[in-house]
Amino acid sequence: MKRETKTKKYVMKTVEIAFAAIFGILNLLPIFWGVVTSLKNPREINAFPPKILGFLPTIEHYEKILSSGFFRCIINSVVYAGLAIALGVLLGYLAGYGFARRNFPLKKLAFFLIVVGIPLSTGSSVLLIPNYMYLMNLKMANHWFTMPLIYTAYNLPMATWLLISGIKAVPGELEEAALIDGANQRYIVTRLIPPLVKPSIAAAALFIFIGAWNDYITASVLVTGNELKNIQMAIYDYMGFFGQEWGPLTASATCAVIPILLVFTFLGKQLVSGLTAGAVKG
Amino acid sequence: MKNVKKLLAMALSGTMVLSAAIPAFAGEEAVVRMWTFLDPTNTSNGRSVALAQMIEEFEADNPGVKVVVEPQDYTTMTAKFLAATVTGDAPDIIWCARDELSGVLDAGALEPLENLFLSEWAEEDIADIDDAFYRFGERDGKHYVLSLSKNAIVLYYRADLLEEAGLEVPTTFDELVTVAEALTGEEEETGMKRYGLGQCFSTQNADSPLLANYIINEQGSLFAEDGTANWANEAGVAAMEWTKSTVESGITPMECLNTSGEDTVTEFEAGKYAMFPLGAVRVPTIKDAASFDPNAVQIAEIPGGCILDGWFVGVWSGSENKEMAGKFLEKMYTKESDKLWVELGGQAPVRKSTMEEIELNESNAYLQVMLDAFTDGWFVPNNMGFIGWKFDLNGAVQEMLGNGAEPMTALENAAANFNSANGR
């Protein structure tokens, strides 16, 4: 009996590892190839047969992108994403609370706007030119606050929805008990609920961050000039009118992923079992 | 929540850094704004370096004037410009692509250069820049643009391979096939299959295909007098049959039917092709990335004359700074600037007199080929818009190779697409 479970466990483990390996290879193959490419000198990049190892690595492409203002674009993107997270989580949390806990007039209509907002935001490239003309008319294009506001709006429907489900999962009795204990509404909204919906807040923040970080098309149309350029625009610089420059292109794409992985490690703690399982599951 | 607060604080301080870093243009300086795909702060691109130097000189010569370049994505630049003219926020100077110029002129968005500086130019100065590109910017007797980054779709070839095989650069379509056949084979060292002639028929990303040159070679133009497509005919079918034969004989891989222009570039750099058609402006970058001897990258005219292309720079008709904008446009066209474009940027000169001063060698021999191509080449007519024809033709090839459609049927469909999309 005991040995059987042990064999079973062993088989399960092998299956698990095999599954993880396939998943890892498929997911990382192009990224691995990109990183390798970014470390080759220009003449080796296109050489046949493709060299996976056995070339002399060089950091010239990284030097090149850093010397042409890449750092500035990272800072801009961090600011855009940071402001969008702050505003998006705040508005999304408040709206989420309203939707989850109150029955106000026109609630169905308001929720309908959230639902319609998802395609409008994710499919924003479809509405590019009207958006541009509209924002130009409002004199709202080309400012430091343009992109944060846009990113907040674009990711707000998704963030609100996430927070609605998060708050709904918190038992209502908790609130009632707090009210009976003499707590006011403000305490409930600002102190009681937030720690309980941490995973949802983290997920919302993560998705706002990724949405803001990975946007190219909206930024390329709505802002101009190097001062306001974001990181994706910096990547696209290397596939301009004079063609793709594989080296800097892959180097900048590699650099652009690193901050996301850092943010994920920071926010993702909330999502990872084991690290916080005790805190959430009690 | 604490984390959110921390983030908010971080973001706010970041914003302050950002807004402090934006230079204030509010002073009494006159600002000339220009939209282009070049970024003068990019020090690794020769053309950008050349532009940056012109700006520096111009600002020194005109105290109180500032030239601000706002680099744009070249694929959406014109649409954005046209939208900005409507809202009144367009830049003073704009770069337009060939196929878009006619529409921009229709919209009345550009100022005739005669009103700014051209009327003051001496006759020999005009003669120095008068060519097919200059005439392309003409409408009703006035010139609206000057051309920078002049381009021609030429035939790239590997001089080393031709020499090894003892072959001459082809000058007719038949010779092109013969040479390509001789150069098709297996690379001994690497075992890579090499094709004599690279072609690409993507409908999203490609320069004009050789079959367009074939049609022009046969009948002089792709379009009829009234602006309709003129390729669903004998010449078109012959061009399609020729294209089909290149694939069937194996000098062009069957994959070409969904290969993009960028694919052929990378593949040529890897050594997969001995010859392929592409815009001549790409010579410097291709030399940099070739996996073989960079001096083996040479270009030649395509039989029957190359198709010309380029960027056309004009001044916005609604600009409040037309005078100064015109002055800077003129600056980018002076003799000194022309030398910068050539020497730093590897660009073809815009003035005939500049060419006479250049010493040619193996590494810049392509400049002479470009100039010849400019003289012999073919431009789309400039009396109306001609949009999407290269993708329409590529679509016809895809239909023939991928669906087995009859050449005539495929061409008729392509012509119908072109005519309806261009409102003919």
Place this chain on the structure above:
Amino acid sequence: MKSGKKRREWLGGFYVVPAMALLIMLLIIPLLYTVYCGFFQYKYMMKGNYVGLDNYIYCLTDSTTRNAFLTTLLVTIAATVISIVVGLILALWIDKRGGFFAYIIELIGLVPWVISMVVAGLLWRWLFNGDLGLFNVILKFFGLDPIYVIQNKVSAVIALIFVMSWRTIGYAMILILAGLKGLDGSLLEAAKVDGATAVQSLFRIKLPLIKSQVLLATIVLTVSNFTNNTVPKVLTSGGPVNATNVITLEQYNLSFIYYEFGKSSALSVLIMLVVTIIIACYIKVARYEI
């Protein structure tokens, strides 16, 4: 007391006001403006005549556009289903496994979603390249014939679906995981005590409770795949012979190649309409109540 409660519910609307204001200003008004533009003829941004429903009718009757809608629908549904199913499996697995291992799997799953879409598309295209790509070099190494993935009508569609789902599996995984993390552990414990099998507790307890997250992931991914322009453009370029010609490529061409803003606005509105209908269907099927 009763009126006090009612007043409380009514005042609850104010929680929603700031978010609504932002959405109306930056999403709804531009949409209405687009609808308006769709009624006019535009050539190079110059507003022309009022043409009524002509632009809309053009988009609905043009056969290339219609086929593009069908192709988009096929690719979108296939890619979304794959992402959700695989994402759900991964999320359940990670939730059960926990620890550093889970963190690594999450990180690996996240990377395709966060890397620059255009660079990932280009790299896949290059990996699939007929003679020079790594994919065929590996096939050759095993003595197999090369496969020209992007050049074949069937394999190009499969490649497009593959890369699109590859990109979004991590998104589905993390969103669903967020739902699993929010579950009340005691419910599952109770079910276990009552003798529920793992499968039972999955379908009876876990899935109904994370319905909202799965629904949201499905909606976001459907929309994101439907309106994705970058991946189809760089990976398969709509070809060969229009096999992967999705609707956003048509829309892009109308806007940025032909400068037909009237028609492209009409097409944008139609795309939004189709996507909204799909979402409405999802919500109906999932019986989601707000």
